[in-house]
Amino acid sequence: MGGKKGIKRASILLICMLMVVSLISGCTQQIVGSPQASVFTSGTYTSKGTGFGGELEIEVSFSETEITDVKILNHSETKNIGDLALERIKNQIVSQQTLAVEAVSGATRSSNAILEAVEDAVKQAGGNVEALKSNAAPKPGEGKVEKLEADVVVVGGGASGVSAAVAAGDKGAKVILLEKTAVIGGASNLSWAGKFFNSSIAVENNVVVNLEEEIAAWVEKNAWRVDAAVIRQYVTQSGETFNWLADKGYVTQFLNLGGEQMHLLPPYADRQAILRAMLAESVEKNGGQVITETTAKKLITNEKGEITGVIAEMLDGSTLEITAKSVVLATGGYAANSEMVKEFFGFEGVNGGLGQNVGEGLAMAWEAGARVPDNIGGQMLHQTLARATEALKAQYEPFEASYPLMLTYLPNFMNVGVSGARFRDEAATLKAVAAANTSAFHGPFHYVIVSQQQLDSLTQEGMKGVKAPKLPGMPPEFYLGFAQQFTLENPWENASKVFDSMVENGHGFKGDTLEELAQNAGMDVELFVETFKNYEEATKTGVDVEFGKSADYLIPMGEKGPYYAIVAEVNNLGSIGGVLINRSFQILNQDRIPMKGLYAVGVEAAGVLYNDTYIGNGVGIGYAFTSGRLGGEYAANYELEK
Secondary structure (H helix, E strand, O other), X not given: OOHHHHHHHHHHHHHHHHHHXXXXXXXXXXXXXXXXXXXXXXXXXXXXXXXXXXXXXXXXXXXXXXXXXXXXXXXXXXXXXHHHHHHHHHHHHHHHOOOOOOOOOOOHHHHHHHHHHHHXXXXXXXXXXXXXXXXXXXXXXXXXXXXXXXXXXXXXXEHHHHHHHXXXXXXXXXXXXXXXXXXXXXXXXXXXXXXXXXXXXXXXXXXOOOHHHHHHHHHHHOOOOOOHHHHHHHHHHHHHHXXXXXXXXOOOEEEEXXXXXXXXXXXXXXXXXXXXXXXHHHXXXXXXXXXXXXXXXXXXXXXXXXXXXXXXXXXXXXXXEEEOOEEEEOXXXXXXXXXXXXXXXXXXXXXXXXXXXXXXXXXXXXXXXXXXXXXXXXXXXXXXXXXXXXXXXXXXXXXXHOHHHHHOOOOOXXXXXOOOOEOOOHHHHHOHHHHHHHHHOXXXXXXXXXXXXXXXXXXXXXXXXXXXXXXXXXXXXXXXXXXXXOOOOOOOOOHHHHXXXXXXOOOEEEEXXXXXXXXXXXXXXXXXHHHHHHHHHHHHHXXXXXXXXXXXXXXXXXXOOXXXXXXXXXXXXXXXXXXXXXXXXXXXXXXXXXEEEEEEOXXXXXXXXXXXXXXXXXXXXXXXXXXXXXXXXXXXXXXXXX
């Protein structure tokens, strides 16, 4: 994993990155009012960009010397996240006459999409793009310091942070909640369901599990390399968390998923409003504050080494110094920091979580003396992604653009690693977690091999033509845009054209022969050809001697090309752990002794639950709310006992 030296390198890298950003920001301020004013051909121009939800279209108006207006004609960005970023970015562009606008934290892709589109419009109008990029506005608050006091400071406004803040407020503590983005809710705004063991609604539906057996199986499944006390606390207390949330208006629905007690979260569009209402009724009513777009930078310690507050930076560049009796870290881990993920886990796949989770909270804790866990690299690998999807959405309707993606979720196609060898029974694709982890074990991506014969079957009969056992098990948000077309029988029109576009875009490969496909994809030619022939033999005999794949999924590929290779990547929803905690959610120091006044909840405190990789089954969200509720109470009690 890299040990302490690796941790030090990652921490230094993170600090250096922040320093570079500060230096760049400081330098660009001197260019404001530069005489390199742009001259435009007045008029209105239409342009496009690609955001998180797909293509967005804008209309930009120019006078001869200014950008006079930016109108967003259509977009598919996430409500209350991406759409708010679009509005802020466009207002800054017009008011400050600049393209040197920082992306909104938590909505980087949406921010970059509108900046990309405006830049294109500037080029159409004959403007000087580089001059606009260098014309950075100063931050009005730089150099200013504001001091605040609280009983408890919670850093991070996701599910765990909000729960901690509300629970502490309910105990009578004055709480300040800091959130680096403009959005409350974090990853819970994008999540599907959580697990709350033996909740009242589960009992009402006659789905009850033996908690002692659940705990014992959990510990054994993770080779006993876990904190059984923390696991027991979550399993036995999560049902009460469900009731706590319901009492506060965060109502979930029960789903019996093959005996799994799953609880569907409220409608996506309602979640942030519910969490804000919870904060208003507890934190703000008790004299506390919710401060967004503010990033914690450093923990404050006293001469005894006790944590006594937080230093943070606000959006306007000003500094907040908050003194407190206890601090709760709920900053979401480091999965968006690719260097840290690679160093600690060796993973180079896709960050499917939140872009703002770059490890700042962990860096602060380590700097203050927190112990780095032995299993620091744990991740939440879940689902498969096709590299081709985003670019295809700019060329085709959502259903057609998702052809390659859908095939990555079906067991009927041969999967090979980068060498050209098969690496699993492709039935693993039927379970998102199994699909992700079997792939990640062999590298950052794999190939799904598709023949022309199979494409012809898809074109004529849809997925039924290739004997798909069921619809691809993609998350609902992946197919909501084409739900009516998402059937086994719907023919795949333009299938060959779409796959050729995938290859032209550089997100897949094609070969008229097996040898040509292997060569184009960088596979070992001899190994891939042998693998293909062995697989084809299995489709004829119905016996897969290598992996035991069911004959029901062994579909012949035919003896004629062309053949295609889809680049399939693993989606990493977040890191797991980063600090050690006890059952009171206190962070432990190098000697495994609780640090005075410092707590962690959510994913940063979840490393003690797992030996290595989190197996996604609702625990992530269930534990976020439960650890937040309990951790907030412990932090408030610590303050009250001082």
